Amino acid sequence: MAIVTNYVTAQPPKWAENTILVWSVFGVLAVVSLGLFFWERRLAAGAPDGGVRPVPLGRIAAGGHSMNPPTVPARVRGREAELERIGALVRGPGGGMAVVCGAGGLGKTTLAAEAAAQARDQDRAVVWIRWRDDPERLGQDLAQAAHILGLPEARLEEARTGRVSLVDAVWEHLATVTGWLIVVDNVDTPSRVGPGSGLPAAYRGWLRPHGSGVLLVTSRDTTRQTWGPDADMLHLQPLADDAGAAVLLDAAPHAGTAAEAEALAVRLGGLPLGLNAAGTYLSVPTSRHRTFTAYQHALEAEFTDLLGAEHPTAATDPAAARRVVHHTWDLSLDQLHGDGYTLARPVLQLLALFEPAPVPRTLVTPELVTDATGLPATAATVDAALAGLHQYGLLHTPETDGPEADSPAVGQLQLHPLVREVTAHTLNRPEPAGTWLAAIDEHLARAVEVVAGMPGRTGWPTARLLAPHLPAHLDRNTPHNFTTARNTLDTLADVLDAAGAASGELLLRRHVLDNESTVLGLDHPDTLSSRNNLASTLNSLGEHREAADLHQQVLTDRQRILGPDHPHTLTSRNNLATALNSLGEHQQAADLHQQVLTDRQRILGPDHPHTLSSRNNLAGTLSDLGEHQQAADLHRQILTDRERVLGPDHPDTLTSRNNHALALSDLGEHRQAADLHQRVVADSERILGPD
DSSP states (O other): OOOOOOHHHHSOOGGGGOHHHHHHHHHHHHHHHHHHHHHHHHHHHHSGGGOOOOOOHHHHHHOSSOOSOOOOOSOOOSOHHHHHHHHHHHHSSSOEEEEEEOSTTSOHHHHHHHHHHHHHHTTOEEEEEEOOSOHHHHHHHHHHHHHHTTOOHHHHHHHHHTSSOHHHHHHHHHTTOOSEEEEEEOOOOGGGOSSSSSOGGGSOSSOOSOSSSEEEEEESOOOHHHHOTTEEEEEOOOOOHHHHHHHHHHHOTTSOOHHHHHHHHHHTTTOHHHHHHHHHHHHSTTOSOOSHHHHHHHHHHHHHHHHSOOOTTTTTOHHHHTTOHHHHTHHHHHHHHHTTOTTHHHHHHHHHTSOSSOEEGGGOOHHHHHHHHOOOOOHHHHHHHHHHHHHTTSOBOOOOOGGGTTSSOOOEEBOOHHHHHHHHHHSOTTTTHHHHHHHHHHHHHHHHHHHHTSOTTTTHHHHHHHGGGHHHHHHHTTTTTHHHHHHHHHHHHHHHHHHTOHHHHHHHHHHHHHHHHHHTOTTSHHHHHHHHHHHHHHHHTTOHHHHHHHHHHHHHHHHHHTOTTSHHHHHHHHHHHHHHHHTTOHHHHHHHHHHHHHHHHHHTOTTSHHHHHHHHHHHHHHHHTTOHHHHHHHHHHHHHHHHHHTOTTSHHHHHHHHHHHHHHHHTTOHHHHHHHHHHHHHHHHHHHOOO
C-alpha cells in the first residue's frame, strides 16, 4: 500500500500558526501592490501623447532579426540620377528624409539597397528596417537603430518605464549623430506608422526629416500630402529603353542582341519587375523560350503563364507577392479597399479594358462604372477611386501637349502598359469582360456624339483622346452592329479632320475602310467613299503621291459603278486634281479642275456651293501656274457670287476674300491686299472667334 504525504502542510513553520501575523503580512503586500499600480498610472497620465507604453528593453537590445540591407543581385540600371540625389543627401552635412515612391514593380527596394551599399562603401553606418504593418515593431526597430548609433541604455530605460516618449528619445539622439543611413522599406500603409493616428507629414511620429543622417523610405504612396513639405520625393518611372535592355542582357547575355533586348524591354514597358521576371526565365537552361525574340513572341499567346504565373504563397505573403508580376499590384488594391476605396479595383479593371492610350477623364463617369460593373457609383466615389489609384502610382495623368497644349486642360487617365495588360488578363472570361466591354462601347459612342455636337474647337482635345479607342469599338461591333459603330468612327474622323488631327483621322479612316472592304465589298458606294476619305487624309499628311494614286483608283471605280456625272464621281475628279496640284503637276491639275467646273455647272448649276468650290480650286491652281491676273479675276468673281449666294459672313465667303487678297498680293497690289486681309482678320475674329 502506497502512502502519499503532503510535505507542504505536514509540518508548517511555527510563525504560520499565528493567524494575526499572516493576515498582517498579506495586507501590507496588497497595499504595496495597489500603490505600485496607481504610481504606474500616474506616470502614464503625465507622459506625452496621453501615456507611453513601456518598451521591452531586452527586445530592443537584442533586435531579433537582421538589420543589414539586402544584397543587390545585379547591377542597377537606369537609376543613376536617383542614386546621385540620395548620395548627395548622404554625403551632405544636413541629413534629412528621402522618399522613393512609385507603383509596385518599379524597383524601389532595389534602388534603396544599392543606395545603402554605396553609403556603406563611404563608411556610413547603415541600418535596414522592413515595415511590417506594425507600428510597435517599427518603434522597436528604430530604437534598436538608435541604440546601434549610440543611444544610451539609461535613455532607453527612461522610455521603458514611461518617463519619456521613446519616439522623442530616438529622434533627439538621431539629431546629434551624423554619418548614418536608416532605410525603412515598403511603407505602403503610412497612415498606420504611428505612434498615434495621422500621416507622417506631421513629423511627430516614427518617420521624421529631423535627423543629422538620412532616413530613406520606400513606399507606393506618391503624394506630397502624405510625406510633408520637407521630404525629398523621388518618383520612380519605368526604365528607359536602353536601360531596360541592359537589365535583360545582364540576366541573359546570350539571349540575343542589344536591339532584340530593347524591343522586349519596350514590350514590357520598362517595368523592372517584368524585366527581371523575363531575364530570370531566359537565364534558365531548361526554359522553352531561350531568346529575347522568342520570349516576346510567346507573350502574345502565353502572357498569363509567363508574367501572370501563380506563386504558391503570393496570395498570403506580401514578400512573395512583390516578386510575382500577377500579384504585385494586389497589395496596393487590397490596401485601398481596406481604406474605404471600394471602387479602386473595379475602376482599375475597367480602365484596363481600354486601349493602351490615355482615356479622357470625362469618359469615366459613375454611369459607366455602374453599367459595367453593376456596382453603385457616385461622382464622389469614382473621384476617390481614381485619386487612390493615382496615389499608389497605378494611374497616371499625362499633361496635355501637342496642338492642344494651349487649350483648356482636358483630364487624361493612363495605366502603365504592363499594369493594364496584367489587370486585363486577370478578369474572368467571358464575364465580366463581355458586359464591361458592352458598357464601354455604349459610352464611347455617346462621347463621340457629345464631342461632335460641341461648338467650334471645344471638343477637339477630347476627340484626339477618343480616337485610339475607336478601332477596337468597331471590331467588337462587327458584324452585329456594324453600321452604327462605323458611323461613330466616321463622325469622329470628321471632327479630327476639322481639328487638323490628321494622324488620328488616318487611324480611323484606315480601320473603317478595312472593315467595309470585308463586310460590304470593294465596290460598295460606302467603301468607295471611305477610300476617297482615306486618300484626302493622306494628302493632308503630305503623302501626295499615295493620295493621288488612291484618288485615281476611286475615280476609275466610281466612273464604272456610278457613272461619270454622279456627284461622288465629280468629287473624286476634284480631289484627284487637288492631289496632283500638291505634287506640283499644276497644268494637269488645272485641266482636271476646269473639267470638274464645266461638269458641275452643267449638272448642279452655276450657284451650287460645289460649283463655287470648283471655281475657287481652279483659281488657286492658275495662281500656282503663274497666271496671277486670271486667278485674281476669278477669285473676285467667286467672292461676289459667294457673298450673294452664301452671305458676307459665311466661312466660305471669308475664304474667298482671303484668297482674293493673296491674288492681289501676287499682282503687286500690296496695299489693297493688306487692307483686304485686315478686313478678313476682323470678320473672322468676330464670326469664328480669336482661336
